[in-house]
Amino acid sequence: MSRGFSFKQFHVNDLGCGMPISTDGVLLGAWAAMPQQGRVVDIGTGSGLLALMAAQRTSTLTLPITIEAIEIDPQAAAAARQNFINSPWHQRLQCIAQDVTEWRHTQPPNSVNAIVCNPPYFNFGQQAEQSHRATARHTDTFSHQQLLKTLQWLLTEEGIASIILPSYEGQRLIEAAAEYHLHCIERCDVQSTEKKAPIRLLLQLSKKKQICNSSHLCIHKDGDYSIEFKALTKEFYLKM
Known part of the structure; x- marks a missing residue:
């Protein structure tokens, strides 16, 4: 039986x-800034x-959007490629x-034009026994400084990076971003x-400095x- 999650x-x-699939990922995917054209x-x-x-x-956009997915773990990359092939948008998706x-x-x-990232966030503590899980969860292989360097290099002047992190780590990322001319x-x-x-911060970072728009989202009520x-995720979850 195929393991996973149907949207x-x-x-x-x-x-x-x-x-595995998590609420964090779905929240970010639904909330992230998307461009009208170019590269994601x-x-x-x-x-x-x-x-x-x-x-x-x-x-549904008139102009084409290409989507490049970068993954360091070969096993995860193979899974992503197969998921892309099985999707309606396989021609616009590439896994590297x-x-x-x-x-x-x-x-x-x-x-x-746009970057999405659900980055590793554990900076300390016992690592997961499985190496691929540790890579996904801990910052040893991809620190937040490396993430900011990557965003600074790749983003256009109008581009936006969307990220989700636990509240403490998210606040520290905001403070560190200024060093890389990101706001x-x-x-x-x-x-x-x-x-x-x-418990989480959804963040959008840009090279263009402007007043930060703040909001709140409560998952359960x-x-x-x-x-x-429900309004944010209804286009994805089956039962919304």
Whole structure:
């Protein structure tokens, strides 16, 4: 039986990937900024979820959008490629099995219109026993400084990078971004319930400095998904 998760327009098999399908990934894929044309890059694609969501969200645009998914782990890259082949948008999707810190130097600077990334975020603590899971979860192989360097190199002047991180790590990334001439232009604090403190930050970074627009999203309310969460994810989840 195929392992994974079925969405309204595609299925993701995440067998062999370091991180399974998660609410974090779906939130980011639905919330991330998408361009009207050009290139979208998914850094650390894993099973290909964010790239597939980007392909769905840009499928009705008149001008073509190409989506490049970068994945360091060969097993995850193989899963992503198969998920792309099985999707309605296989002609616009490409998976590249390479370390993004090496791949970026093969790309022209200022050439990517949008980047999506659900990066590793554990800076300390016991690592997962499986190496591919550790790579997906810990910053040893891809630090947040390396992420910021990559964004600074790849993004166009009008480009936007969309990221999800735990609240503490997200705040530290915002503070570190200025060193790379990147600015937080959109911030959404995500709560699991109204009574709990935010657990995640959805962030949009850009080279263009402007006032940051702040918002909040609560996932659960009154024993169900909140109206806001349903509105954000309804084009993807089967039962929304």
